[in-house]
Amino acid sequence: MSRPVSATRRRLLFDAVAGAAALGLSPLAAAASAPGRVKKLSGTDIALPTGDVHDFDFFVGRWTFSNRRLKRRWVGSDEWDEFPASLSCESRMGGMVNIDEGVFPTKGWQGMTVRVFNLKERRWYLYWINNTTGELFPPVAGGFDGDRGEFFGDDHDDGRPVKIRFRWTRVDADHARWEQAFSLDGKDWETNWRMEHTRVKA
Numbered sequence: 001m002s003r004p005v006s007a008t009r010r011r012l013l014f015d016a017v018a019g020a021a022a023l024g025l026s027p028l029a030a031a032a033s034a035p036g037r038v039k040k041l042s043g044t045d046i047a048l049p050t051g052d053v054h055d056f057d058f059f060v061g062r063w064t065f066s067n068r069r070l071k072r073r074w075v076g077s078d079e080w081d082e083f084p085a086s087l088s089c090e091s092r093m094g095g096m097v098n099i100d101e102g103v104f105p106t107k108g109w110q111g112m113t114v115r116v117f118n119l120k121e122r123r124w125y126l127y128w129i130n131n132t133t134g135e136l137f138p139p140v141a142g143g144f145d146g147d148r149g150e151f152f153g154d155d156h157d158d159g160r161p162v163k164i165r166f167r168w169t170r171v172d173a174d175h176a177r178w179e180q181a182f183s184l185d186g187k188d189w190e191t192n193w194r195m196e197h198t199r200v201k202a
Helices: 007-023 027-033
Strands: 061-070 080-092 097-104 109-118 123-130 140-145 148-157 160-172 175-183 189-199
Touching: 123 148, 140 160
Parallel strands: none
Antiparallel strands: 061 080, 061 189, 080 097, 097 109, 109 123, 123 140, 140 148, 148 160, 160 175, 175 189
């Protein structure tokens, strides 16, 4: 199992991501904050959802989760790789920053999600980093409407530009679901990863 990220490194990551979001350094953030611009995912008619600073409060705590990840994308496959994981989630700055650190023991992966709430836009920006590359992935942006959240962004899959959609569902106080889908045009989506989360009781 990989060694946990230290509190100092976490703080540096908080500061770096919060600063990037505030300055609008990502293309997605810049497009969304430009005066007079419609807040849409680039090249599509998808409006980036807004949300509330407390959208991810429900996720604070410790969780185990089962993963189903598509073995092959873009070929119409229905073969899934299934594996376990666990994570711990914390909230900072009155809920404006939400961070979780997950461990995938059978895969040798460790990853961290940093979620930053832009007060001006009323919109979340979600950033992912893992221990296999050490790179901060491009963000997805959005928010919750009731118990369902949607977040969209741009990235690459094996060198191919793709649109990304995250869907979060608050099932109940002790269960949550996350799904990831890719699209080439922002219209037809292929879900390629699902996580079913169960809260670890104290």
